[in-house]
Amino acid sequence: MANQMTEMLKGTLEGIVLAIVAARPAYGYEITVRLREQLGFADIAEGTVYALLVRIEQRGFVDVEKVPSEKGPPRKVYSLNSAGRDQLGEFWRTWSFLAERIEQLHQGEN
Template identity: 75%
Template sequence: MGRQSTEMLKGVLEGVVLALLSTRPAYGYEITARLRDQGFTDLAEGTVYALLIRIEQRGLVDVERVPSEKGPPRKVFTLNARGREDLTEFWRTWSFLTERLDQLREDGA
C-alpha cells in the first residue's frame, strides 16, 4: 500500500474492525490475520492492538480473558450494543462518502 492508502485506512480502520467483530468475537492476532486475509497485508499488528485498546476504553466491545494453549490468556473482543450503534453510524457515514465520491468521479470523467 502506498502512503495515501495507508492514511485512508487509518481513517476507516476502526469501522473495519467493528465490522469484523460484528460477525464473531475474536482476539487481536486473529483480527490482524483476518484483515490480512482481506488484503490489508501491510497492516502492523501494533496498529490493531492500539485500536483494540481504544475501542475497549470507549466501551464499544466487551472483553473476556480466555485461556490459551500457548502463553497467557487471550483477550477476546465481542461487539456490544454500543459498538453496534457505532458500526451503524460508520456504515451510514461510509455510504454518504462513497455516494459523494462516486458522483465526483462521474463528474470528472
C-alpha cells in the first residue's frame, strides 16, 4: 500500500501544499513538518517538498518573502497569491469530481 500511497500523493501534493500555504504563509521545513505530523504523510522527503516549492514559485502561484532566521541564511516564506488561489480552486474542483466518481465505484462494489 505504501507504493500506491506514494504514487497517489505525487499527483495531489501540489494542491495539498497550496492548501497549506493558503491557510497561512509558511517556509519549506514548516510545510514538511505539517505534512508529516498533522496530515500523516510521515514518509515524505524534504527534497520532494522543496522541489515542489521551486515549481510552484516558477509557475507564479506563490509570493516569496525572505525573512531572517535565527539559524543560518534567511528563510523563504511562501504565501498564496491570486494565481495560486485560482490553481487551488481548480485543484478542489478536480478533487471533488474524482472523489465523487471513485466513491460511486466503491459503493457499486458493496
